[in-house]
Amino acid sequence: SRNIRLAVIPGDGIGTEVVTEGLKVLEAVGVKIESTHYDLGATRYHATGETLSDEVLQELRGYDAILLGAIGDPSVPPGILERELLLRLRFELDHYVNLRPVKLFPGVETPLADTLPGDIDMVVVREGTESLYAGAGGVLRRGTPHEIATQESLNTAFGVERVVRYAFARAAERPRKKLTLVHKTNVLTYAGDLWQRTVNRIAPEFPEVTTDYQHIDAASMFFVNQPERFDVIVTDNLFGDIITDIGAAIAGGIGLAASGNINPDRTAPSMFEPVHGSAPDIAGQGKADPTATILSVAMMLDHLGLTEEAARVEQAVADDIVERLAGWAGRTTHEIGDDITARVSGGA
């Protein structure tokens, strides 16, 4: 089989550290990879003023997939790297599915009392190209007592339908076959109505899937006190952002939370990244847990049709986590990467 062409964007802070380990595991799993690094992020921005040029974006379209570490640094005003680089990639490459599993691995410590691995096993399908993330809005009379600032949530039938359909298909594949729409239909009446009508309209195409609805506030509460309520969740970009961080917390922390920015139509490469940020406070110290990136690599392998390899990486992570429980904690970023790599290559 031909080589997989991979674009790697380590990014800022701990991004570089965790991506190194992700690539180590990828190599060990035995797929042929041809990877090119792109030094996008804060350093490049400070040196050249560039966030993401049209040329680089065009080049990125030519890859089979993108692996991203983390974007963002306190030296850059909030929003610049996020909007012009990270979100631009998600929007331009039409990553309309932001896929975020929330799964408690056996052996992982959850902050929730009396919670067993089987209680937390869901997949959040977060819409990735619309809503308040569109960047619409403006400001008038900035810095004066008469300032007004607006943000607009843009939602289309086209955009909502495709992600809802994807979520139904995921739900249909899972044992529980339950899909929960999370929104705020009682306040965001226009957008909420579009989402709810879309779910209602698609539902008959998936008669085996049970559907449910929860307001974002109630859903956030249930993540904490009844996480077993959820199987597959479909939700908008902002609500998905919030709920997947709660998901990361209950499933043992942001060090384990993987994500895929998926273009299901494959008109452009999908992009895989840990849910965590660049964590400048611990960068360069070998303290970051690369597991979230390694699990994102597993999602990438799965997306590329390498299901056996994906399963092998996921199993290696699961085994490594059980080992932690047995007191093997306190490892550096490299050590965790090495241990998982050894398991993947069959050496552990």
Place this chain on the structure above:
Amino acid sequence: SRNIRLAVIPGDGIGTEVVTEGLKVLEAVGVKIESTHYDLGATRYHATGETLSDEVLQELRGYDAILLGAIGDPSVPPGILERELLLRLRFELDHYVNLRPVKLFPGVETPLADTLPGDIDMVVVREGTESLYAGAGGVLRRGTPHEIATQESLNTAFGVERVVRYAFARAAERPRKKLTLVHKTNVLTYAGDLWQRTVNRIAPEFPEVTTDYQHIDAASMFFVNQPERFDVIVTDNLFGDIITDIGAAIAGGIGLAASGNINPDRTAPSMFEPVHGSAPDIAGQGKADPTATILSVAMMLDHLGLTEEAARVEQAVADDIVERLAGWAGRTTHEIGDDITARVSGGA
């Protein structure tokens, strides 16, 4: 002292049940109350099509305070009662502070492992009259493949400054004196910038208060795995809605979460209500916990300057909760109300 003129809106579902107990406690605390009931909510809406008339709104302005149970019923399309009744009251009566304490009472079971009462003791100051709750937005080509639906978040310097100033004042009164702004400045750049600049500008007026910032996604995670990070939080209407439900979950459930919709300038009556909804699934069965309403009554007494009475009600609740721990569970709505009432009147 003159009578307190109180408007009571029991509302829908369990609203009526919990308000009955709240009033019982209020009577027992020994303040002179003159209360008038308003049958606003789903029943009135179905009978007359009326949600909140200008006349009733005008009348409500004449009271010292409003006690509200819960609004909403599945028989009414989402948004109608919320927008035309509940949110209309909050907006018209200029309840720009939606005050929601998040406090773990000793004896309450929290879903978080290894968490002690002192770890969860914060106050969320949720803005109540702006942002996505303004109801701005629209829909085009509804029900067609070309539908677009928008929601607009409206934020003003006037609106943000007053609530930020209130939050600083609250923080200055508390032992830890820490104020955390929660927003999403890296994506909602216009509104986020207004909030962050406002906090920065007011901060020098409160040199004793430490300020901090967290994105809504990170804050939601920290509510679950590091709640001790927070003292006073100031945030926008939508983020405050979400985060206070997580707060309710970690502090032992929605049955204990109180709130005040406050007009600090006292140009109109403030309104006190439990954070929970009308819970139609358990309505009429005596299953609802009236404690959230009773704690909202305590907030009301405090707002009306009756601090000794407020403290007495809060203490009665605290004592009642300790009793629960001792196995005194399984009580009906009435029984809990009676028990707290007895404590308030000194009979327990």
